[in-house]
Amino acid sequence: MENREVLITVYGAEQICASCVGAPGSKDTYEWLQAAIGRKYVTESIRYEYIDINEPQEEEKRRDFVEKILEEDLFYPIVFVNDQMVAEGIPQLKTIYKALDQHDIALLDAEK
Numbered sequence: 115m116e117n118r119e120v121l122i123t124v125y126g127a128e129q130i131c132a133s134c135v136g137a138p139g140s141k142d143t144y145e146w147l148q149a150a151i152g153r154k155y156v157t158e159s160i161r162y163e164y165i166d167i168n169e170p171q172e173e174e175k176r177r178d179f180v181e182k183i184l185e186e187d188l189f190y191p192i193v194f195v196n197d198q199m200v201a202e203g204i205p206q207l208k209t210i211y212k213a214l215d216q217h218d219i220a221l222l223d224a225e226k
Contacts, residue, residue, distance in 0.1 A: 122151070
């Protein structure tokens with residue numbers, strides 16, 4: 115099987131999104147995603163990054179997206195698998211797993 119690297123990016127903030135009361139924080143979601151994905155997939159080809167939307171961004175692509183989050187009042191955390199947005203607000207594992215499957219990430223349990 116081809117070994118492609120996948121980047122999972124979580125955009126979020128320390129403060130929970132105003133419309134997401136009762137939801138876990140962005141950092142908690144970031145850590146939870148790593149644990150959940152690690153229980154299902156071989157993670158050698160998966161990298162993770164967390165981007166705090168309240169911090170200045172050097173990369174133009176990130177800066178533009180942070181601006182969009184703030185201007186359009188998007189719910190965060192926002193999760194990307196490579197360049198595909200797969201979750202806004204409370205992420206659904208099923209959607210994220212589906213995106214990982216499209217990138218041929220190997221499952222831990224080959225019987226499934």
